[in-house]
Amino acid sequence: MALFITKRLLMALATVLVVAVLAFLLVHAMPGSPGAVSLGAGASQDAIDAVNQRLGWNDPLLAQFFRWLGDAVQGNLGVSLIDGRSVSADLANRLPVTAALAAGATVLSAVLGIGLGVTAAVRGGVVDRAIGGFVGLLVALPAFWIGVIFVYLFAVQASVFPATGYVPFEVSPQDWAMSLALPVLTLAVGGAAFIARQTRASMLEALQQEHIRTLRATATPTWKILYVHALRYASLPIVAGIALQFIGLFGGSVIAEQLFAMPGLGQAVQTSVSTHDAPAVQGVVVIATVVVVAVNLVLELATKFLDPKLRAS
């Protein structure tokens, strides 16, 4: 187990490093030098050159990368070319928004998805087919379209939730929750559909196992077979599915944040890419990777802990 954890930690570290290199290279391939971007159109070539010189843009790539990496390890991701703010500080403000969004959507989609999937597998017949059709439809509908429809239904038609905007938790926990409701719901729809499929398949597979017959042969009540034994057996692939889903949902927040005007990481990616703000793009890519990799690591260890075979070894 200790070996396993060490291996996984090293893998996670390698992943972040690969992404750091990748992000660095991509940023350098962006059109326009930092000087040109930060001074905007109409700046003189001399002024641009001076800024580039100051930022070390003309240094060898390797030197630039290690300088950036050294700073990044100490928590300094540089300053934005557009407004000169610290990228680290900006992202630190944004991370809680996206984290709340992704975590909320993951939890909601897990609850809905497991509920739907188990119901489909257990009830069978018409219920199974109805859920299957519904889930198939949800998979096909793009999140951004669903989001707009939610805005139309819950904000325009019935003013239950605010259409856009984000209220920080410190300001008002209640408004915070209300402002998260629609984005979380929007993101959760697709995730729930995926997890429902995974759950249904895993439950059906669990019910095909021979030990289910043994349980019936010893008069185990049906509810216990389904919700203790079969669900326990199915929990491994379901949790693995949730882990995969988190990656997707974290990325999906780009759209949800754009749609609902949430000041999160996704919005930062979108704006910094549009404005060619190199340090911001690089920083947000790395931070997003660190979060996703860390959450995945935790969920993967949870999966292993659920499996007696791996726990014992």
Added chain:
Amino acid sequence: MIPSVAPAPADQAVPATAVQPKSGAKAAMTRFGSHRLFTSPGGVAGLVWLAALMAASLTAPLWLPFKTEDQDFTAVLSGPTAAHWLGTDELGRDILSRTFAAAAGTLGTSMITVIVGVGLGTILAMVAAAGGDRTDAIISRATEIMMSLPGTVIILAVIGAVGTNIPVVMAILGVLISAGIFRVILGQAKSLQSQLYVDAAKVDGVSPLGISIRHVLPGLTNTIVVQCALIFAVGMLIQAGLAFIGFGPPIPEPSWGGMIQGASQHVYDAPWLMVPTGAVLALTVLAANAVGNALGKAPNTTASHLPSAAARRQRMKSVKAAVGATASAPIPSQVVSAKGLLSVRNLSVGVDHGVRLVTDISFDVEPGTVLGLVGESGCGKTMTALSLLGLLPSGVSVAGGQILWNGTNLAASTDKDMEGIRGREIALISQEPMRALDPMFTVGYQLTAAIRRLRKVGKSEARKEAFSLLEKVGIVDAQRILKTYPHQISGGMAQRVAIALALSGRPRLLVADEPTTALDVTVQAEILSLLRALVKDTGMSVVMVTHDLGVVADICDQVAVMYAGQVVENGKTAAVLDNPRHPYTLALLAADPHTNAAEDMPERLATISGQVPQPKDWPTGCRFAARCQFAGSACTVPIPLLPSGASDGLVRCVKADELAVEGLEWVATEVPTHRLLEIVEKDLA
């Protein structure tokens, strides 16, 4: 926004076992699964939609009522009208025209993702499967890293570098997705790579590349096509998503995501716009998914061990109907109510609305005796045994006859009633002890839970009882075993645990389905003597399913020989084994190496040519006739089960008397010529 594409849930996936590639055009069609596609209404509809959309889009300039940039300021943000069938946007542009004009580009660029993603994933999987453990490990690690990346963020960074160059972006997306495809395909590629014909090709000196292309790739075709359809849908969704957040084609050019974005700006004043723009995207994604699912639907081969709620309701209804019917008719008077007596009368078991697997079986089991059900695989022994507990797999049920247990007909009992019987009166032990125990719970938990439930005792008492049960089944370090998980103990140990579990409700009848088949020979003997001792100590009876006549001779008081869903001969074990009357019994005995003493061991063991026919192929006459050495014209009519003359035994053979009088034996036949020569040579020497 990048949906996770792997590992695919089982209902859209991948047959786990590889299919041997066939040759010929027809086989190729089968391989592509097109027959499945065309028999699925959803698949056909999906294909038609995609083809129609593509055709309509490519020919768009010829028939579209408006150009994509035509602005009609008299009808801005209009709903459907005669001029604008799907309405217009904020600049008065025709939605229908823009939608169809954008289709070809969307579908085409999504294909880039498909080609790059599925192509790269497949190549990686084939290389990993062919290249041995090291290559496999390296590629697997690399793809694991790729799968744990926030794909959307990376794609946006790529857009930052290369601009909104859609084909390049879609290709990079394909690279990111290929990791998921690799995961889906790898298992199947590996199993194809380990096929015997691949080994043979290797021995023949075919290069690894040749093997991959000629032997592995064809077997992967169906999975690849399924993945293509699913990734196509993913590509469209992501492309639309990018356009929605402003990274689509340059402005006047229409795109589905961009149109939805435009519509979303007017959700307050023109909500209608959301409908056509969203519907065309959703329908196209649905179409691609439908094609993929139709191709990928693997036939569900293993039946659930727990019928679904719908199936249980169905059964409840049919049992009630049957009870209603028998209530009006007089109950047969053969009901005997001796304690612990099992009496099976004319039992038939069949696939629901399908063939019979067991027909017209009758036998009795007296308290404290052991009945052996013996026969080859596929004779219906296990189905008969499982029907005694009402544990037939879903889709299979009792189709007629009675299972009388202490006078109650279990065949007409509801699942609820059976819960009172199972474990407490009739218990089960099965063939594979490892799989019979729940891998997720400790032996101690499984035993104490069963004891608490079946004996209605408290936790501490149940724990003590679990310990003493394990000792009773011959486990020495019971305390340690209680704490272990099933995977930590040996097969023989697991079977002892399974027996202890079966004993936890102090049953009167134990149904043992080949309890020793999966075990080592020495362990087999131990388990059999344990069962014999338990019968003696507890006075319970046993129905022992086996294909091993040695087991029958060892432990059974009575034996019923089954062939193709029928009892062909039954009686006291000694009488049947010493004086077999049915040719099938004769053949089984002649084919059993253990029943022949060493000195009169024949030159070669007899065999029974052919195999047990499938239930749908059972003839109306004697079902064994096709394989019988003594079959004649009299064997083509239905044969009744008649007294065999030996004590109270019965036999189902028109020639039984003739065979007995002439003392015929089942002979070894069809000796291959080279063996014949050997025998002749030996005789000469």
